[in-house]
Amino acid sequence: MTSSNAVVDVHGLEKTYGKANERQYQALKGLNFQVAAGEFVGIMGASGSGKTTLLNMLSTLDVPTKGDVIVNGHDVTKMRGNQLADFRAQEVGFIFQDFNLLESLTAEENIGLPLALKGTSSKIMDQAIHEVADTLSIADLLQKYPSELSGGQKQRVAAARAIVHHPSILMGDEPTGALDSTSARELLDLLTTINQEQHMSVLLVTHDPFSASFCQRILFIKDGLIGSEIRRGDQDRSAFYQQILNELGTFNE
Amino acid sequence: MLGKLALAGIKNRRRDYLVLLAGLTMPAAIFYMFANLTTNKAFVKANGVVGQSMLIFGFGAVLLILITIVYIMYANSFLLSMRQHDYGLFMMLGAKKRRIGQLVFLETLILGTVATAIGIVLGLLMSRFLVGFLLNALGLHLAHLESFYLPAIIATAVLYVGLFILASLFNLVKLTRTTVLKLLHTDEQANQPQVKPVRQMIAGIVGILLLAAGYWALANIKMLQMAAIPFAIVTITLGTYLLFRATLLTIIRWLRQTKWAKKHLNGFLMGQLNFRVYNYTRMLTIVSLLFAMALGAITVGSGYHRQLPMMADSLGSYTIAIHDKTAKEQQLIGKLNVVNQATYTQKRQGKTVFYNAAEFKQHPYEFNEGTMTPKYVKKTAAQMKSTDLNSLDFLNLAVLGQNNLYAPKMLNAAKFSRQAGKTVSVTTIRVKNIDKDRATLKKLNQLEMARFPHASELTVGNYQSYELMLAFFGGLEFMGYFLGIAFLAMLASCLMFKILSGAPGDKRRYRMLYKVGVRHSLMRNGIAKEIGIFFMIPGIMGVIDVLFGLQMFKPLMPKPMSPYLGIGSTFAIFIGLYAIYYLITLALYWQIVLPQAPATVDHK
């Protein structure tokens, strides 16, 4: 894979927590990987292996200690202040484990937020909101407040907000973590649909093999490095699921 | 163990506690100053604060106590909002409610007692320096003003510690009554009040009618007498509340539908307001009334300050009269801003004082014939002889024993020169503005008094009248300023705490916005707008209240004086102070709420 069609290109990424004079902990020790445009990639690893840390670097919520992170052609590590905020608003769609919805806004207003930040005209905004709402079957929930929604519904609203502005990559940190199995499955199906129909790249952090089986490729992180990588290829999902379980078995030894 | 945990929780939020402590010391300090002024008998007596003035003091005290109660309520809710999550967590981990209750009670009480103690010390210092400064700035002198007064200290301590015990009990009940789940998730509960258009409309109309009734009562205080004030307080309070309740939410809902709300953070701002304004209605009502009272008190105080010279000017024909002026006095006169000056010669013989008609022909005497506005009329010697000879007020300068005046008599130049008697020259001076020349006038008056201890007692020029009036009204004027500033400090702090108690919840929301990619500047602006709106609503309402309420003082300030005269600068200063409070609140809010961007590491 060349880096020219890569949406994400990570090179020699290191992250050390703690200041120089404090106790330090190196969470990432020099990661290299790429995500191609339109790819659905999973990231797995034991608790504390650095998955969230990695995602925070990619989404610019935190800064790497060393290395390059290039997302859709932008060198994220060189950005400052407003550039970072704008980058997050325009290039990245993010689904959080705890939904991250604003309870003072209706579902519709929550979904429209990234567009409002861009200054999109209200007509185009309405159109875009209703389009994603149809895709995610939440059209009848638009006027409700988050407190009036179930967990699964909240996560679908969050997903709608993450993709409404057509970011170059959709990231999720355990987005199914707070959902029951039915809702989790619905969300994963939706992510697959979005990935296939809109050709949006998806990067999914999970420790759950079932969720991971929806991906095309899985990276395993161990002790701050990519330990191994498996591809789904032409297998069906249950076969891939089995392969993940096997891999985890050997990986965790 | 639990105690240790609680202490650790407090340590982690040192800054928030400092804000709270600072905020709580202030009302105690203000109350001490007030109690010191009103309960100090020697001071009250020495300044002739009797009858009606005492009523104003009492009224002020009641208001101050009421504000204090409201204030402590809001400060307390700020404290609770900081702590409930921690305490909820402790309970979830199995801590007994009773134990938590004790902790909450102790925490509130200790905080309150410390705040009261610091507040009293601060009040002592402020009484010593601030009050003196205020008096100086106003050019007033109040006798027997001391900063340390034990009864005032006791009164403040009893009231505040008592209130804090109540607040502690309230917190105890509140925390032990709420379920653990609710404590853990208080920030996340959104209440979306229903809007019922017909009801809202009726409430709005009734609100406006009540406001109108209140304003009408104040304007007709002459007819309604004292009943006007309680009536107006009740109607204006209810009216404001209903009006806010009916309109604010409707306006926000309407704005939310517009295209404007779909730009940048506007939608979020409207969501925030929608989410809060209903809960804030009561607070906004109270604050708008306090605002009106504070602004009203200062406006009336400064009104007197501006208008006393006018009142004094309307009393006599000259500002000050000098007998046989010395070189030193001449030098002082040179410093005055003189509008009219004339010197006449007296000859005192037996029980009569003689004047030279020729001098009056040369320098006609200017009589003040206006009753309320000064109106100066020049009179010839002949006119004076026929009608006004007895009212030549400077004739009074020549005293023959106690309460016994010389009889004035006008002679022509020839007769006057032949007349025997003691010769005295009297110079009458009228200045443009008594207040501006007050320092020089004071020196002149002292020189006169030293030279003519008896005669000067009757030298009632406008300057002397002005000093007398200042001594009489000064206490009221000072009280106006003092109460105004005290109310402003309290009301703005009420607003501040109510707003700050929303900060923990907002911290989470702004963190979410940060993650979604909202620029820092946009968040800052959003917060500035939101808090600005909460400061503006009661501000605007308060200004309207004052504009109507000043009608009440019309009977006390006859034309050409008017309670509305020159209020622009008073309003500007007051609003400036209010704006400072806004900026402080905003800075604190930014500090608490805005997410910190990760420390940038230099790459190479």
Ligand SMILES: Nc1ncnc2c1ncn2[C@@H]1O[C@H](COP(=O)(O)OP(=O)(O)OP(=O)(O)O)[C@@H](O)[C@H]1O
């Ligand atoms: N702010 C921080 N300061 C210091 N160390 C941190 C910080 N955040 C994470 N770490 C450490 O970095 C390592 C990686 O953490 P990270 O959150 O990325 O793990 P994770 O793979 O997401 O785990 P999980 O599956 O449990 O969410 C952990 O050992 C953690 O203790």
Ligand SMILES: [Mg+2]
């Ligand atoms: Mg994690």
